[in-house]
Amino acid sequence: MLQTLAQVSLFSLLAIICVQAEQYFNLPIPGSVIGLAIVLLLLLTKTIPERGVSLGSAWLIGELLLFFIPPVVSVIKYQSLFEHYGARLIVMLVLGTVFVLVGTGFVVDRVFRFERRMNRQRAQASLAPSMEG
């Protein structure tokens, strides 16, 4: 519990620093993504161990919904907009979601079968190089 709190505080501190840096240097990449890259780099170079950030990360990702409830509540301001356009909005949301689900799923299904075959061939080739030669 205390460990989670400490790690979440570290993530938050890094977030503040990165957003400040983004604004100060007028960077084209948002502070949050810069922070993500920094933590990933620190993990990959083993500068920080995974267990040093894993609890805090799991908590922040697990409670993501809580953090965006307040902006969702402000749709009350846009009540009339939803009353007017609600029906068409739902139609377009459903159609678009079907389109992305089918499109992405269909393409990735094919590419995955291809890449799996390539991986197997590579594995076989490296297992038995002398057999062919």
Place this chain on the structure above:
Amino acid sequence: MSMFEDTGLALVGIFSLVMTLACYSGAKYAYGKLKFWWLSPIMLAPLGIISLVLLLDIPLPSYFHFSHLLTLMLTPAVIAFAVPIYRERHLIAKYPLTLSIGVIFGLLLGLISSWSLSKLVSLPPELAQSVLVRFVSTPFAMEATSSFGGVPELTAMLVLLTGVLGMIICEPIFRLAKISTSLGKGAALGASAHGVGAAKASEIGEEEGVIASLTMIFTGIAMVLTAPLFSPLFT
């Protein structure tokens, strides 16, 4: 007089924050006990709080007085995504092509479909511009939406609706479209229903869940980084 008003505002603000936390944990607890999808916290928690705010006639500025602090946590939450990327680095190295294609197609199909469908049903500009980033996870969507002229609050709502829709319709769609591999299902759910989709995908299978999370994270990052480039095309 103004001191009373300030204290009143602060009190309603504290009450709103406590209420938000209570609704959220209540919804989480209820879903943990009874696993009905319509009890899912993503539906129940916002619905509960919106009803309470309307019922008690709480003015929005008072509601946001303290609860806006919760939204600040979206930035560290994006940074936290570094850990799952690191943890799954071997899977990423095994299927670099499949994952990249999933991210690129998910991102482009999402932008193109949102843009053309909002033209087709002629949505007003504030909705049409906010709907463009609806397929990526909320922290990324709220960051990217301003590039397209979208309204962050509307975006949050549209992202939420999109996630719930994807969760509900994915299984019949997979059957009809004959999408059968774990990576196909995972990438489709991660690209079309972000966090909700990733949760749904991990109910289907472990690999589906991991692929959905990775696709969601990378699509989100790609959206944030490319939004300034795409904005002249889609506005």
